[in-house]
Amino acid sequence: MSIRLSSPEQYDALIDKYDTWMFDCDGVLWHGDRLIDGAIDMLHILRSRKKTILFVTNNASKSRKSYKGKFDQLGVVASVDEIFGSAYASAVYISSVMKLPKDKKVYVIGMSGIEEELREEGVSFIGGTDPADCTVEPFSLANFTLDPTVGAVLCGLDVHVNYTKISKAFQYLTRNPGCQFLVTNEDSTYPSADGLLPGAGAISAPLRFALDRDPISIGKPATTMLDCIKAKVNFDPKRTIMVGDRLNTDILFGQGGGLSTLLVLTGITSEKDITGPNASSIVPDYVTQSIGDLRAAGSP
Amino acid sequence: MSIRLSSPEQYDALIDKYDTWMFDCDGVLWHGDRLIDGAIDMLHILRSRKKTILFVTNNASKSRKSYKGKFDQLGVVASVDEIFGSAYASAVYISSVMKLPKDKKVYVIGMSGIEEELREEGVSFIGGTDPADCTVEPFSLANFTLDPTVGAVLCGLDVHVNYTKISKAFQYLTRNPGCQFLVTNEDSTYPSADGLLPGAGAISAPLRFALDRDPISIGKPATTMLDCIKAKVNFDPKRTIMVGDRLNTDILFGQGGGLSTLLVLTGITSEKDITGPNASSIVPDYVTQSIGDLRAAGSP
CATH class of the missing domain: 3.40.50.1000 (HAD superfamily/HAD-like)
Structure with missing residues (x-):
């Protein structure tokens, strides 16, 4: 008790x-x-x-550095070294634990925080905030070129998520042999200022469902x-x-x-x-x- | 055997x-x-x-009438009465089995096929192909007005799916008492002309995950x-x-x-x-x- x-x-x-x-x-x-x-x-x-x-x-939407800005804005004393986010932990996992080879890259469903942490750890990536993937136009395989160097898909909270992003990640996970499926965290929801919204776990759910496969989860x-x-x-x-x-x-x-x-x-x-x-x-x-x-x- | x-x-x-x-x-x-x-x-x-x-x-992306066009185009003889799609079956289910009251409506994650069949069955709806919901802009609850007359969320294949659609459906399912959660079908993938893409089951997966709740499924x-x-x-x-x-x-x-x-x-x-x-x-x-x-x- x-x-x-x-x-x-x-x-x-x-x-x-x-x-x-x-x-x-x-x-x-x-x-x-x-x-x-x-x-x-x-x-x-x-x-x-x-x-x-x-x-x-x-929270994987912000890098530690950006997240520090949130502390500052609210008047909460903190140093970057005191902050551990799931985007940072994911980047460290990919570079130091998974040891993704330098000639491989990550396809990202996620926001700038993930990109900043991957960059900081020297991990190459595509997707993320790339405007080409931020679209509600239908996705066509006929216009898609599979990048054979994508060795992992990393999925986090992404408020720009759409069918193109999900479809591209699905292609990498089904067609690139050994492609790893990672999620920054599995929170089903996240508390926005005005109430609950679907979280990173929900963002990765279409891939789990389509692949019938659970990802490796990094966050709490x-x-x-x-x-x-x-x-x-x-x-x-x-x-x-x-x-x-x-x-x-x-x-x-x-x-x-x-x-x-x-x-x-x-x-x-x-x-x-x-x-x-x-x-x-x-x-x-x-x-x-x-x-x-x-x-x-x-x-x- | x-x-x-x-x-x-x-x-x-x-x-x-x-x-x-x-x-x-x-x-x-x-x-x-x-x-x-x-x-x-x-x-x-x-x-x-x-x-x-x-x-x-x-296939819930087309109404029976539109689907007939596909038969015609491929030279396959068929009449509309011979065609049963999950969009049609969903509309019949909502009007005749669930008997959604006439002053209630459905929030749709899906394409024009679902809208046509709902219209044919006299079921009111919002969402679907509404351009306001076809966006990759972040969704803000501060700018959202909950429609208390939404009594069901119907989810089907939607190649325009995005965070706004998922977030609105999530609001209706968590905040409108008794709001039903329906999916046209649970196919994890669908065979496009050029290969497999995520299907209706995958489109509904974020809501299943965020709600920890299984929908009523209509199709095979x-x-x-x-x-x-x-x-x-x-x-x-x-x-x-x-x-x-x-x-x-x-x-x-x-x-x-x-x-x-x-x-x-x-x-x-x-x-x-x-x-x-x-x-x-x-x-x-x-x-x-x-x-x-x-x-x-x-x-x-």
Whole structure:
């Protein structure tokens, strides 16, 4: 059973107990462009108590550098090195784990964030924001030339997704031998400023369905993301806590990596998902209403 | 085990045995715009032997009337009453089985064929070929007005599919209480003239994934399509044969309706799918290479 945090002493003890704090962003620190009340003060308290802070997001629409702009815009202090996104982790996976040969490239269904991270890791790609693929015109195989050097398809959230992109990816995955199928993350939805919209998992779903094949997933809850963090940051899992709003991504991710977990109820998960007859089987270590509650602990 | 047809006597006996012949079209009578060799002669033999001929297609991109144009263009004799498409069956299902109230409407992800059939059945709809939805611009909930009268989302093959269409359908299915989720058919791919492309099942996959909900499927192999045929044509299932190229749609459809089944190998299914260690568990009554083989039987 989860511990429900409520007293200042509990929040204070929690902060004492963990040296490294990993935060999901959307639904935890902000909703779209609206900051969650108390998020900035809470981070200020953690920093004043010398905690290591990491931001671990499945958002693949932005590179870490662009995502840093979002922190700046909302007045949240963060450095690029503290930010781990699924676009970055995907690029690292392709270059360092999959070791895609230099003469091969990636076909991207996704936005500029993925392109920036691939470029940074020296991975060649086509598709993505290429205007030729941003079309609602019917796709014709007669006018399509298969690029035999495409060795992977990487699929992330893409608000410009269309039949041409899906059809091209389908061709690479069925006709280029050994072509890998990767997704930045499997979130079924994502919280926009005005409500839920279909997420990266939904964007990749036509390919899963047409191919009857599951992709390799990089973002939370997959451990690939944690491997990527481990390669850059020293932390003791026993003294690390993952804070998130989604049971099947954030909390599962923390549990899979041997971290402690704190669920906040300002995002996707509501009280009915964790209490009563239809409660999820994924049980976080701690629950609090909002990340702003940690302010009760106070600075040292 | 399937009977492999090869001798003129076998083809002659087969034609004798069945009064009603239901044909899938793509992959059986033609590939895209190329007629299968012998298809016209074969149909001529069946007609000269007084058989009832029906064309049962999952293709929802065309209405029956438009689909008749395809028959004409390829020189295949057919009347509109002989053609049953999944767009038509979907419209009949919505008006006659689901009985969508007259003040409600359907949000369509699909092409003009679905719109024509809905119009013919007196069902109101939005979306579909509306230019406002044919866009690769990002979708914003701030600029979206939910139409509370949308009581169903109908999804079919749509080569103009994009994030706006998927997001609007997602809004109706999550925010309009009781909104039904229908698909014309679940084909994962469809055979274009130049090769396989993602099919209607793939188009509906983002919604399935985002909603974690399976739609009601109308086309083959669902029995809804057969119910629709039964309402219009008299036939004895025992003396009816379904001819198709797909095990998991055509052959399953025939078997589900108590019909006999004939598989042709000119489409999706190849020899390795029906023979050897990886053979499908769906076993047709008869197998022949091509529908043109039936010419061996000759006219009466």
